[in-house]
Amino acid sequence: MTQELKIRINNLATIENKLKELGALFVKEEPFIDTYFNQPAGSVLKIVTVEHFSNLIKLESQDGRFRVISKTFIENVENEKRELTAELGIKSVLQGKRIYFELEDLKITIGLINELGQFLILTGTNPSENFITEKLGIKNPEYIRVSFDELRTVD
Numbered sequence: 001m002t003q004e005l006k007i008r009i010n011n012l013a014t015i016e017n018k019l020k021e022l023g024a025l026f027v028k029e030e031p032f033i034d035t036y037f038n039q040p041a042g043s044v045l046k047i048v049t050v051e052h053f054s055n056l057i058k059l060e061s062q063d064g065r066f067r068v069i070s071k072t073f074i075e076n077v078e079n080e081k082r083e084l085t086a087e088l089g090i091k092s093v094l095q096g097k098r099i100y101f102e103l104e105d106l107k108i109t110i111g112l113i114n115e116l117g118q119f120l121i122l123t124g125t126n127p128s129e130n131f132i133t134e135k136l137g138i139k140n141p142e143y144i145r146v147s148f149d150e151l152r153t154v155d
Contacts, residue, residue, distance in 0.1 A: 005127035006144040027100035
C-alpha cells in the first residue's frame with residue numbers, strides 16, 4: 001500500500017541540490033489545482049488537476065502519514081466536480097506548482113502551494129523519516145500530519 005510522508009521546507013534550492021547529489025532523477029514540473037471535498041476527520045477526497053487531466057484521490061490518515069486508498073482517472077472533470085460538490089460540498093481549493101523527482105523506490109514531490117508554503121512529500125510503500133533526517137540532512141523536520149487543506153496560511 002502506498003503511503004505519503006510530508007514535511008514543510010524552508011529552502012527550496014538546498015533541497016533540490018541535495019536531491020540531485022543523492023542521484024534523484026528530475027521528472028517534471030507542473031502547475032496544479034487541488035479541489036478538496038468535505039470529509040470526516042482523517043479522510044481526504046480531492047480532485048487533482050494538472051495540465052489536461054484529473055484524478056480523484058482518496059487518502060486516509062494513518063500513524064502520522066497518509067495512506068493512498070485510491071487514485072482514479074477522471075474523464076469529465078467538470079461533471080465529477082459538480083456531482084461531488086452537490087453531494088459533499090467543496091472544503092477548499094489549493095493551487096500552486098509541483099516538482100517531481102524519483103530516487104530508488106521513492107517518488108519525491110516538492111509542492112509549492114500558494115498561500116501555504118513549500119513542502120516535501122515522499123511517496124512509496126514505506127517512506128522513511130531517516131531519509132529526511134539522514135540523507136537530506138534536515139535536523140528538525142516539521143512533519144505535516146494533516147491534509148494540506150487543513151493547514152493555515154503562511155504569514
